[in-house]
Amino acid sequence: MRITARRLSKNFASVYALNNITLDLESKSICLLGPNGSGKTTFLTIAVGLRHPTQGYLELNDFKPYQERDKVLKFLSYAFSASRLQIGVKVKDLIKTVKAENFGDAEELMQILGLNNFANRKISNLSSGQTQICVLFTALCSNSNIVVLDEPFSHLDPQKAGLLMNFLLKRDKEILFTTHIAEEAETLGEYYIILDNGKVIWSGDRKELYSQEIYEVYLFTRDDFAKITDEPLKLLTILGRTALVEVSDIGLLKELVEKGLILGFKKAGVRSIYAKHNVCN
Amino acid sequence: MRNITSAIKWYFKGLFPHPFTEFLLLFTLLTQYSILEYRKDIVLFIFVSEYIFLPLYSIFLGLHIIRESNVTAFELSLIKDWGAVYYGKLFVLLVGYIPVAIGSIGLLILYNNYELILPLMTRITSYIAINMCTSVLLSTSFALVILVTFNFLIPVSSLIVFQTLPYGQVLDYLTSLFMYFTAPLTSYVNFERMSISITTGLLTSIIISLLLILLFREIFRKREISF
Numbered sequence: 475m476r477i478t479a480r481r482l483s484k485n486f487a488s489v490y491a492l493n494n495i496t497l498d499l500e501s502k503s504i505c506l507l508g509p510n511g512s513g514k515t516t517f518l519t520i521a522v523g524l525r526h527p528t529q530g531y532l533e534l535n536d537f538k539p540y541q542e543r544d545k546v547l548k549f550l551s552y553a554f555s556a557s558r559l560q561i562g563v564k565v566k567d568l569i570k571t572v573k574a575e576n577f578g579d580a581e582e583l584m585q586i587l588g589l590n591n592f593a594n595r596k597i598s599n600l601s602s603g604q605t606q607i608c609v610l611f612t613a614l615c616s617n618s619n620i621v622v623l624d625e626p627f628s629h630l631d632p633q634k635a636g637l638l639m640n641f642l643l644k645r646d647k648e649i650l651f652t653t654h655i656a657e658e659a660e661t662l663g664e665y666y667i668i669l670d671n672g673k674v675i676w677s678g679d680r681k682e683l684y685s686q687e688i689y690e691v692y693l694f695t696r697d698d699f700a701k702i703t704d705e706p707l708k709l710l711t712i713l714g715r716t717a718l719v720e721v722s723d724i725g726l727l728k729e730l731v732e733k734g735l736i737l738g739f740k741k742a743g744v745r746s747i748y749a750k751h752n753v754c755n
Numbered sequence: 756m757r758n759i760t761s762a763i764k765w766y767f768k769g770l771f772p773h774p775f776t777e778f779l780l781l782f783t784l785l786t787q788y789s790i791l792e793y794r795k796d797i798v799l800f801i802f803v804s805e806y807i808f809l810p811l812y813s814i815f816l817g818l819h820i821i822r823e824s825n826v827t828a829f830e831l832s833l834i835k836d837w838g839a840v841y842y843g844k845l846f847v848l849l850v851g852y853i854p855v856a857i858g859s860i861g862l863l864i865l866y867n868n869y870e871l872i873l874p875l876m877t878r879i880t881s882y883i884a885i886n887m888c889t890s891v892l893l894s895t896s897f898a899l900v901i902l903v904t905f906n907f908l909i910p911v912s913s914l915i916v917f918q919t920l921p922y923g924q925v926l927d928y929l930t931s932l933f934m935y936f937t938a939p940l941t942s943y944v945n946f947e948r949m950s951i952s953i954t955t956g957l958l959t960s961i962i963i964s965l966l967l968i969l970l971f972r973e974i975f976r977k978r979e980i981s982f
Contacts, residue, residue: 519981526979554825
């Protein structure tokens with residue numbers, strides 16, 4: 475999938491949701507990240523043609539989606555995060571409608587998402603998680619080559635989220651998605667765009683994401699970091715019981731694990747960028 | 756075409772059979788029948804139809820096709836065609852009005868009130884146009900305000916206008932046209948207060964309704980979906 479944006483802006487009265495974004499990238503799986511109100515969903519709504527930019531333009535595979543709305547829907551499907559949908563239609567009727575137009579993955583997805591468990595209920599009466607399942611089912615069953623997903627796992631339980639991630643990874647589809655969760659981004663993404671206040675503060679591929687010597691260090695308790703402050707580690711931030719540290723020698727972290735001072739560690743991806751750019755801190 | 760069929764099937768779900776729609780339809784036709792059979796009062800037939808039952812039935816049908824913006828985004832993802840979403844709603848509305856149109860027109864024919872058939876058809880066409888216009892708002896609460904205004908408040912206001920109009924005075928061209936569009940049955944019985952003839956007024960009103968339906972199709976195809 476190829477995304478080209480030139481001076482892309484979208485404002486609502488005096489508030490800029492997207493502010494002068496210029497991008498040119500091609501990747502099979504693009505992840506949009508950023509704090510609440512950073513412009514992720516606005517970017518997606520323009521990318522699928524639901525909204526028009528105020529200034530500049532955005533092209534998806536050389537199409538301006540908001541100018542060729544019907545054409546775009548032929549090769550793209552999307553799912554926006556929804557906690558409730560006021561539709562007086564039963565889930566089984568939705569399944570029937572989706573199955574009538576699409577082939578292949580419907581049965582497998584129904585199994586993964588557990589759709590049959592609430593097939594006789596009306597969509598308007600579903601919980602937020604079940605509603606999200608219906609929205610995802612509709613988007614993922616489509617024959618479209620590109621799937622655009624807005625926080626796809628936000629209302630799902632961890633098991634379903636995991637199964638769905640496996641499903642997405644093994645499918646030959648291109649994905650453009652947003653998330654707040656670093657692990658989801660690192661599992662599914664191949665190219666990353668980080669937004670803050672409507673501007674791109676960082677973009678790059680996986681190689682660039684993991685290019686810095688920054689590690690996530692897992693602690694037993696928050697206070698445990700005091701025990702390792704004598705070590706030559708540079709603390710960047712503490713997120714709950716995870717510390718983000720900059721260290722030149724990975725052997726030092728291995729020693730700390732052996733000594734039982736930390737639970738474990740892994741190379742930081744998204745969180746390292748967040749820490750470097752003071753996002754969500 | 757495949758998308759339109761899919762849209763029609765989708766929007767049909769939840770409309771018929773619905774207990775309230777069926778109950779309202781039955782109650783409307785029974786009331787119209789009893790007025791024509793026992794009271795033999797065509798003005799009462801018009802008032803009851805235009806001020807109570809038809810607006811209520813119309814609002815109920817309208818609420819079925821009026822969706823919030825997040826639901827519209829979901830349905831576009833499902834149906835994959837902006838035009839099909841609009842035409843799917845339009846078709847379902849048309850089918851929704853068929854029972855009440857057939858029933859009411861059948862009663863008018865049965866009791867030899869042929870002259871009311873065109874005003875009734877005009878009324879139904881304007882209901883469809885107003886419902887399609889409000890469906891583009893993508894807000895149930897805002898749409899409901901518009902529907903109540905156009906289906907109840909304006910027709911009742913038109914009655915007040917006719918009742919308070921000094922004897923011998925006629926409404927100007929634009930107001931007459933507005934009356935034919937918003938309250939064609941009431942306008943029919945007050946035709947001598949209009950500056951447009953009944954046939955011209957009613958046919959113009961039908962044309963306006965059709966133009967509105969086409970205009971709002973274009974508005975829908977171009978409007979932003981925000982949520």
